[in-house]
Amino acid sequence: MRRYWYKKLVSVFGPRPPVNWLLVCVVSVFVLIALLRSSFSSSFDSMASASTRDLLINDRKLKQSATSDYLELWSISSNGNRLKDVDLCGKGKEYYVPCYNVSANLLAGFKDGEEFDRHCEVSRGQQHCLIRPPKDYKIPLSWPIGRDIIWSGNVKLSQDQILSSGSMTKRLMLLEENQISFQSEEGSVVGGMNDYSRLIAKLIGLRSEYELPESGVHRVLDIGCGFGSFGAHLLSLNMMAVCMAPFGLTGGQVQVALERGLPAILGNFISKQLPFPSLSYDMIHCAQCNIVWDDKGGLFLIEIDRVLKPGGYVVLTSPATTQQGSATTAKKRQIGNPIEDFSQKLCWNLLAQEEDVSIWQKTADAQCYTSRKGAIPLCEGEDVQSYYRPLAHCISGTNSKRWVPVGRSNSMNTINLEIHGVHPDDFSDDMEFWRSAVINYWSLLSPLIFSDHPKRPGDEDPLPPYNMMRNVMDMNAHYGGLNAALLESGKSVTVMNVVPTNTPNKLPLILNRGFAGVLHDWCESFPTYPRIYDMLHAKGLLSHLTLQRCSIIDLFFEMDRILRPEGWVIISDKVGHVEHGRTLALQIRWEARVIDPENGSDQRLLICQKPFIRK
Template sequence: MLLEENQIAFHSDDGLIFGGVKEYSRQLAEMIGLGSDSEFPQAGIHTILDIGCGFGSFGAHLGTLKLMAVCVAAYEATGSQVQLALERGLPAMIGNFITRQLPYPPLSYDMVHCAQCGIIWDEKDGLFLIEVDRVLKPGGYFVLTSPSSRTQGSSSQVKMERRNMLIPMEELTQKICWTLLAQHDETFIWQKTADAKCYESGKQGSIPLCEQGDDAHSYYKPLVPCISGTSSKRWIPIQNRSSKSGLSSAELEIHGVQSEDFYEDLQFWRSAVKNYWSLLTPLIFSDHPKRPGEEDPLPPFNMIRNVMDMTANYGGFNDALLEEKKSVWVMNVVPAQASNTLPLILDRGFAGVIHDWCEPFPTYPRTYDMLHANGLLSHLASDRCNMIDLFLEMDRILRPEGWVILSDNLGAIDMARTHATQIRWEARVIDLQNGSEQRLLVCQKPFLKK
């Protein structure tokens, strides 16, 4: 990370990854048995959970390979990894599973990656590894780059330290049916079994299976010392999953979704995204403040880098943005009170999370360029949430000059416009002219609040 004039430049040589991130990624691919990291999808790797992501260089590189890498790191008062990743335009959120489960369902990611992430994996009788096993899909990979490479001393001392670290890890990984696939210097790769019966064979020792239904809706539950997901219909090895974009009818059926409903939702969002951009483009041109000494604003090709869909449903809004070739990534949020469609969203290769909108979202202030919600206000109207608190939280998340698009019924939109005015957003109500009660509220957070 270097300061070049008035910008911070991130080079491929991440301080946590020796030899540069491209070489590191190529090494991981070879350890898995691939020719290059461009072949990750051939091994079933599409989504990666990067724990303690440093400068985010590994995730940024994976993004160039069209893979979805999400950074998760604990809250830091200064020097935040999550905030740095978000400012780079990379998917990231605050998360810490030292005491609680991450807000993901079982069988969520194809790979979990930890490069000197500061977690002692063999503590608490392997409870942290069991949580990794919970979110890892069958046949998925756990990559651990240990800190032994920073050890001063002879090569024999380094080897001894690695061996001492590996012994307890070997015992724990055998209990959870992982196989040590490869080791190269300080990097280890384990592969989770694709055979659910392995957990019933007695190899797992004292680690029991979770009771059926315990993992149906994971939202910051306490860590549990049991194996999850073995009875799920989603127990499909990553190597057997569809490699093409989109899900087949059979895969949709696993999620309890009818193909007709799914594609009707996608058609709706294709039309809505075209409508949104036709509305936003003239607003950006006309309302973008011209600050002293600045030239006229450029066309808004890169003014929106990330979007939070606060009511993601099937992830159709995300899909429609990709089809329109918008260079944004979307954090798909499934409200904790809604039907849990997060497994479907994650299986589509999108970033997503479960969240209760009566509580603060786990991110830093001013980290999103656009917030979008369809029907959230009327959904929460009968809940315990205070609407003005929700709008204050949205204002905290939104960057200056960021946009908010809310779609809801007329009563909810009128209420929302009142709250938007109270927090000094510029707000416009738009009638869709389709004879329905549905309205759009398009808001912009000003650069300076008067």
């Protein structure tokens, strides 16, 4: 009989069973013993008059612990030989950005500028590999030093690109041996950002640029952002400017702005709407951004109007192509002519023009659009879930509850929360959760970061420096609570709040709180350059994407692409998804650690760090 079963086992496993199978068998036996023991223990304890509730909790904890240990050993045994399967990408992909493949887009039939647009459907099926940093890459300098000085080896930017940039940009940048330095707002550069912002404030009717936030200007979309100098200056005025510029094969403005620790995203509106809901920004700024505004029947201007709040401002600066001494009126025509006629249909009021700067103000009267001759039709319904839809020849937002003029209170009071469909109690509970979560995150990261820190026995681990990370992405932002809690606790960070598509869209609420945010489908790559974020955070994202049938493997490779070397990942999800995530994290060479919050739930934390793979 024994010989019979021996032959059966040999026929299945061979004369020498694989170590992985033996390990799994041993683990399975221990799991079975643990489960039987928990059942026996439950019965015995019930006889000892323990409460039924305590028994159930203890039994569930023991089963979860056994399951977690089983999954951990299973992942180790089944993936031990798969690490070597993940190769490093070639040198040509050091600055790789998916979905922007001009040659493939041309072959797919896109033309008239659309070949430069984002087309993820054309670039699907890419081979998995880990994007390596350039040879001269260095960890960015800590904030706020990193705002004004970046390593030239971290960005794809040449001396020729600096020289070909705008005159103001050239005055504010200096390329040295291995660094690019930027003139801070305290600098004495004539015609710098201080003078420029002061001019904008004067044309709006304010006494100084410091009154811009008081007038209601808190959120600015900076189109063609010129390496982020304007956004950096607005940040010093307690204003949030999001840089947006087209993708460039030779690097560009978005990459430099992000390297400086400023919020930025790749984007344009050649054929599709921007990934923002209507009525999102208090000001749209575009300095020498080379957009032909009267092209496509004014669709570009209509898109600007869509994302602009009532009473918001449009600031356009034209290229200084005229010679010195030319008439001021000639300069005004450079901007005024393409927009002058169309602005009447958009109900924009031209406030002032001076020194190549023109400023319009959008009407706060929703009835204005239907009263104008040759009026542009109104859009049907709301476009809160606007995600790369085709540009539309209609006016948005006039029937929205969020039609609230610039200057009104943005505080999260009951009225404003109800406008966004959020109950005050839910909002308050969310903030309390994130205040506690941020404290826990920092306490968990501290011993990991300072594990080699010399200290005497009994000393507590030192707190991490406030500037150990700057660029943070919340991949499933909900109300933006993580962003708020980080700032409330004094962390000097910039958070990109991402609201996944097919989830309750609270991006209007996030933007109304003065935070940076964007809609995104995580089944696709995020529109940014590699090695951008110091920390990625995702709560419940793996569960959501599993329901959406998105590839979790693709997600982890995308996270590795946009995470800088030595950057951190915090994932909070159900135990099964977290264990699967740890398996993938180990496969792409991350250091990974699962933490049980020990609160009786099935939630786990996965904390990972990406290594610095040097050549």
